[in-house]
Each structure stands twice: as structure tokens, then as C-alpha cells.
Amino acid sequence: MTTTATPPYCGRFAPSPSGLLHAGSLTTAVGSYLEARCRNGIWRVRIEDLDPPREIPGASRAILATLEACGLYWDGEVVYQSRRHGLYREALERLIAEGHAYACNCSRREIALAARAGVDGMVYPGFCRSGMRAGREAHAWRLRVPEQEIACVDRLQGDCRQQLARDVGDFVLLRADGCWAYQLAVVVDDAEQGINDIVRGSDLLVSTPRQLWLQHCLAYARPGYCHLPLMVNAAGEKLSKQTLAPAISRDAARDELWRALSRLGHEPAADVGGLDELWAWAFANWRLAQVPAGPVVIGGA
Template sequence: MSCPMPPAQPYRGRFAPSPTGLLHAGSLTTAVGSYLQARSQGGEWLLRMEDLDPPREMPGASAAILRTLEALGFAWDGPVVYQSQRLDAYQQALDHLVAQQRAYPCACTRREIALAGQAGLDGVVYPGTCRAGLAAGRTGRAWRLRVPAGLTRVVDGLHGPIEQDVLACVGDYVLKRADGLFAYQLAVVVDDAWQGVNAVVRGADLLDSTTRQIVLQQALGVATPRYVHLPVLVNAAGEKLSKQTLAPAIRPDAAAAELRLALTRLGHPPPADCGGLAELWAWALAHWALSRVSAAPVVVQEA
């Protein structure tokens, strides 16, 4: 007698912008792909504001991002979650890791790490200076995850199988910074688990973060979502469109045109007679297929 398969969990995705600037073409394209992937599977789409770094935030950006998403016809499930209101949860997760000896204090300065480390995937690989304990007279400044040796694997929905030795490529990475702010890697893992997110669709600029997050998920004993990393938008020089490269903000007063561009960049050019915002969304939901999306960067021609 065969055992019945457990029922599949309903799709639960999310979009998590950072309010360091206004919504631009790159972040809008990610939002559109994330939204369509969730809605095409009858799933939920949550909205989370990753406002963890006050010095880098743009005043009023959170509210402006929400207004832009509303103007473009997005509808999210449940209230918006703000990471700035979740600090106790991140501290509890860190305390758990410390109690399990999976996290430790680090006294190293950036200069000391740069002098002792070697170039890695994302800056200098932490050389493990404080892994065995703080040197006499030193005080911990940051908290790091004790990363296990070996390969971490993930199968991405667009990029296929990926594996990485996180310890060799990154080292023991920071969970709480020397300035007291929690690191993105910790917050995103804690929040995805807390919100029950089981499918993450985001930009390919975060692809290298995925194995780090899986290592942390395993350390915390939480589930690993399915991942899809959408193509990054780049300018003619090959630079990722971002606030740093002065990507122009999305115009809410040109919502239909902005949505049409985002769909086209995702391999779904709408027909010419599909003009209004409601028509565009209806067409996109009826025709969305991840197989039509390219994994390669998309070059955006400047106006």
C-alpha cells in the first residue's frame, strides 16, 4: 500500500525593496516578475520594506515606493512588513545561534581584515581571526556566523544548479555589524521563515547571496524556499541599473508605459492593441511563463 503524498504548500512569494531610493526600472522589473510568478500559480504576494540601514535611506522613499506600486496596479496580501520594526526577532535569532555556538563575536576592523584576508566573492574573505576566541585585550565589535566547510547547493529556476563553498569564497560572514545594525543576510532569512515565504523571485544581483542564506537557514533550522533570480538590467556600459548609477525613478503618471517596458524586458512584449493598465495585467497573467524569461542581463537603452 503506497503512502499518499503530503499536499503541496500554497505558493507564498514576496517583494522586498530597500528604501534607499525610489523605485526604478530594475526594481520594477523584479516586482513584476515576482508578482506574476505568484499570481499565475494562485499564490500570495507579500510586501516587505527592508529598511535596516537608516544612514543609507532616502527620506520618504518607503511611502513613495508604495504609492508607485499602487499606481501601477499591484495588490499585495496582508500588511506591509517593515524590518525596522522586527529588531527583537533578529536579536532572538542571533542569541539562538550564539547559544548553539554557531555565531561568535569578532573584534577585527576592516583594515585588519583587508591586510590578513584574500580577495573573495564579495570583497575580502574573512580569515577567521576571531573564530577560536577573542585575543587578550580585544572586545567584540561585530557578530559572525560560524560557516561550515563544504559545498552548498541550490537549483535556481532560471540559472539551474549552483554550488559554492561559502567558507572558502566568503568566510564567516557578519550577522550584526560593528555599528549595531543587523546584516541583510540575517534579517532576510528570519523574515522569510516568519512570513512562511516558500518561493523567492528576485534580481540576479542577489544570486551570490543565496548560498549564504541557505547556510544560515540550516543553522536556524528553517526551511529553504525555492529560488528564481530574474535578469539584471544594465546600461550600455554593462553597469547594473541602480540608485548608484542614477537610474531614473519610475513615473506613476506613465504607469501603463512603465508596465509595458517591464514586461518586454522579461520576454513578454504585450500586443500593440493592449494599451490600458488593466488590459496589460490581464494579458500578462494569461501569458506568463518563466520559460520565456532570459537569465542573461538585459541592456536598457538610455533615453
């Protein structure tokens, strides 16, 4: 009898070079890394650099240097989305050929005037579902979504479900300015890299049903999901460049790691020493069940 071996665990960390690593992104990286290593798995790093106007010069190098300084070592080569346009084009052409995607030349203003608010922006009203308006050349490509509920069970956040047509609408795969949308790129990359478990911040939980539907349309295997708690400031805002979150100090890597573990519900003992000892403690004590599901507040008022 022929048996199919289960592929090894393969996770990833996929930062955007629109800013440097801060407390929130480092905490996500640490949680992702521990899930992979404690399952004897692979941990990859992918730089999601598909939006050049938002990229900070030198941020990609600084992110990788910070990961290494904190003792997070990835497997294989670092992947850059900016070098993978051919893969995204191939996937889009397949979706178009199979009737899953269509061209849309609506302006943002037209959509804003007619659309209602959804779970992540405005719900596209479907103006171009039956064909674009004449006399306009520039257009985006959208994915048709079903009028059905898309659901999955997240290992930390529990049940996750959306009715895509009601909550999101047909979403963009390729923007009118020629930039690939996050949803398409991340799904194609995860499948091509063999990622079978995704550990990331809970701010991306709202994107998961869209990605599940896109995986279905492309006949990709569905990975497992685990969305770690969001790191927020005292005002309840997600830590980010926009909320002036300070960059991680590579010179204080041991302390930065200690704080990241604490935010994940794993406060090391007081007698744990340097960086190597801290990682040894983390590997021995990591339990996903100890990680809080809800937001973690960083800093005072």
C-alpha cells in the first residue's frame, strides 16, 4: 500500500519594508519562529516589497539585520516579492481564463459614492461584473466572490468566518496603476514556497477569508492559521510607523526578546541570562495555549 508522507511544518515571517521592526512586528516574528522551531519545522523570511512609494530605503536590510541580532535565523534564501511578478501574472491569467477574475475601470470616487462600508474598507458594488464601461483604458482586475460564508478555525482566535459578497465584495488582484494587490501576492507566494502554516498578527485575520477563497480558485492547499494578539499603544492603536512605534534596538537584543516573550504570555524567570540562554528557555517553555488572544497594550499613556 502506498502512503503519502506528511510534509514538514513550514512557516514564515513576511515583513513590509515600509518601516523598521518595532515591538509589534518583532513579537509576531518571535511567535512565528517559536511555532516553527518547536515543531521541528522550517521558518522562511519573505520581504513584501510590492509598493515602492511606501518603501523606506534600507529598511529591508535593517529588518534582516535586526532579526539576526535577536537570534532569529531563517531557512533558505530571503524571498523578495518585487522579483516575483511573473508568478503573480501567471496566477492572474489562470484566474481570468477560468472566469474567476474580471477587469474593472471604476474610479475610487464612483465606488465611494455608491458603496457601503464593509469589514475592511468599502464593499465594491459590482459595477463591472458584467463588463467595463466604454471609453476608459486603465483598469484593475478583481476576483469574483461567492454569496456564501467562508470559514476556518484559527488556532488562537477560534472561529473565523465572513460572507464575502456582503462583507468585502469582489476584491482587487491587480491595481490600475500596475501594482499587485497583497491578497494575490501572499497567496501565490505561500503556495509556491510550500508554507503550510501561517502565524501572523491578528490585524490580518480579516484578510483570511479572502485568501481562503483565492486558494480555492487556484486549487492550492489550505494552510493552517494562527493569528497572534495585536500589539497596541495606550490609545488602543495598532503599533506601526503611522503611530510612531519606535524601532527595535539591535544593541538591546536580549531585552527586546525578553519583552517579546512576555507579551506572548511567556515571562522568563529572572535568572535567565543572555540571548542564547533566553532562547533555550523559550524553546523549552513555548506553549501556544499561554499566548493571549486579545490585544496587548505596550507603553503608558
